[in-house]
Amino acid sequence: MEKSLIRPSFVTQFSCIGGECEDSCCYGWNIHIDKQSYKKTLAHEDLKSLAQTALRKVKKSQQQWAQVVLDAKGACGFLDANQLCQIHAKAGEALLSHTCKTYPRVSHMKDGDRYESLSLSCPEAARTILLKPDAFQFERMSVSHNKAFKATPIWAKKAHDYTIQLLLKPAQPIEHGLTAVGILMKTTERVANGELESSAIDDMFQQLVNLSDNGQLKQHFEGFNKDTETQKMQAFTSIQLWLNTNKIGRGRSRFEQINQAICAMAEDDNKITMGRINQAWQDEALPALAAHQALFSRYLFYYCYDMNFPQVDKLTPSQAFRVMLLDFFMLRCYLAVMAAHKKGLSEHDIILCFQVYHTNRQHKANYSNYVLQLLDRGQFEDLASILTLLS
Incomplete structure (x- = not known):
């Protein structure tokens, strides 16, 4: 069966920066090893000794046959003194597990076609998607497969x-x-x-x-001008508190930078309001983002492509839109508090906000359902109310 592989240029432009990464995927999270990679690593002459202590068999599935043992600092046991992967250095990319070989590359199928993408939980991927020129040039290649698929309505x-x-x-x-x-x-x-x-x-x-x-x-x-400042503040604080309950180690120190910026905004009277966040957006964030005027257009284009909007998490189209608006709202709040804290926004700060949010978002089970329940409690039920998140 002739089908297509669709690949945006941000996928081909991406290149791992290894030990220079601000939030290395070799730290602080569960790195699963498939059965075939596990056996080959144990059999490799230059790796088998290290593999005895760096790998722990879990046998949850063929793809999660073993797990990398992290050291006291949360680092993968296969990293050398220069923070480089010894599997890659001594045996080449072919011996890497599926997880290590592919991340942050992801893909989804639609009508039998494969759409390649990158995860925003990787800082360099986020930088490539959001800031690099010509990131959204698409190429289409013919491929053949016999996989069954469900036609998109x-x-x-x-x-x-x-x-x-x-x-x-x-x-x-x-x-x-x-x-x-x-x-x-x-x-x-x-x-x-x-x-x-x-x-x-x-x-x-x-x-x-x-x-x-x-x-x-x-x-x-401009007609959607309902007073929802209190509800918006409750939505922001509720989600931020919920994200704070993540137990993952990776990205935690970067997430704390967001928390510190939020706390700094409340230093004078131990109180933070949506009015203060909105003021920071106008006074600090918007001027700093003048050099990146297409930032949110690029982000939302990526969002629609990567998540196949509006078919997101089995939601209705209106529900998918409400979740999109909430994501947009949270990111704008992050950028506002960070800009107020730093008196501006560097490219590093911009990438931190997007990457940290999406890292924590993807590690939350049932995120969309929680968001919808939260929006219902805040009476963001109709279009007029949900659109106030934009103001």
């Missing part, structure tokens, strides 16, 4: 393509693009539920383009 295909077009519309503020996507998802949900024909998505997309062109979309966005 037409409503999901249309919603995915139109969402990207709305978010990347030239000269349109990202908040207006997200407002348009929120409106589009309401129509998409009705189509998914069988209430409307799929052509309704086409019609709504064209209406939204026209509204953007004549300035009425801006009026729609």
Whole structure:
């Protein structure tokens, strides 16, 4: 069966920087070794002695046959004095386990086609995706396989393509693009539920383009002015506290930098408000991000591509949009508090905010469901309320 492999240029541009990485994947997390790699490592003349102590057999599955033993500092037992992998140095990439060989590379299948991507939990991957020029040039290659696949519903295909077009519309503020996507998802949900024909998505997309062109979309966005400052602050603090319960070691010190920035904002009266975060966004973050005006457009394009929006975690289109808005909101808060703390934002600070958030996000089971419950409790239930997270 002839199918395609789709690969964005940020995948081909990525290259591991090894010991220079700010948050090495060789530290502080469970590194699983597949059965074949485990046996080959134990049999290798230059590695078998070290492997006796650096690997622990767990036999959970063929892919999780063993686990790397970390030292007192949380480092992989195969790292040398220069923080380089001895398996790679002595036996080459072929002997690396599937995890070590592929991370941060990930992929997903859609209609039998394979879409390659990178995980934002890797700092260098985040830097490549968010900051490097020409990161979103795509190449398509023909491949053959006989794997069965479930066809994507037409409503999901249309919603995915139109969402990207709305978010990347030239000269349109990202908040207006997200407002348009929120409106589009309401129509998409009705189509998914069988209430409307799929052509309704086409019609709504064209209406939204026209509204953007004549300035009425801006009026729609400015009309969502409900007072939700207290609920927004509760949402931010609740998620931050929940993320703080992560037990993983990797990225913890970087996550603490976010916590320190939040605490610093509350130093004067031991109180932090959404008003202070919004002020920091306007006064410190936005000027610092002037050199990276496409930052959130790139991020949301990646988000839609990587997560196959709106088909995210078996959510409805409207639910997937609400989770997207919450992710956007949290990242903007991170950038605001960090900018206030540092009196500006370096490229290092920007990457830290995105990478730290996504590292902790992906290690939280049922993240989307928790977020939706939290938004319901905060009465961010309808489109008008959820869009206040943008202001």
